[in-house]
Amino acid sequence: MAPLSLGPGDDVDAWCGKCLMVMNHRIIAVVGSQIKKVECLTCHAIHAYKSEPGAKATREMSGRSVADRGKNSVGRVPRTSRAENEWSVIMTEMQPETQPRSYNITKSYMVAEFIEHPKFGVGRVMEITGAEKMVVIFKDGRKTLLCNRVAATI
Ligand SMILES: [Zn+2]
Structure with a gap:
């Protein structure tokens, strides 16, 4: 044998x-x-x-x-497509009746909230990283956005 x-x-x-x-x-x-x-x-x-x-x-x-x-034999995944993939998985959790809140620097947001950004489109708050900062995932990837700003300080 x-x-x-x-x-x-x-x-x-x-x-x-x-x-x-x-x-x-x-x-x-x-x-x-x-x-x-x-x-x-x-x-x-x-x-x-x-x-x-x-x-x-x-x-x-x-x-x-x-x-x-x-x-796909080369195990190389471009960064953008990975971010897009993560984002699209997250987007499947959005209920059809959910209306994303439009992003406004003076507003405060909660983790897991869906928001709509004029430039980046619809995203979801992943993390609140400070009193005025949050990480939001968009189709382009994760972005740190300002939030909760008092109008007078802008
Ligand atoms: Zn497998």
């Missing part, structure tokens, strides 16, 4: 049911010459080894995953 070239701790390309892509995985368990368990290096899910999507997935899907894999 040919010796198994891969063993636990080695990296292998495998289908991840969570990422829905062929991702880089670390081998957790090998039985005989078969890889049994792998850990996804992207989402850290531990699951049975599959070289490609199971019977449930369509052919079309596996074709696309290979194409995506080629495109």
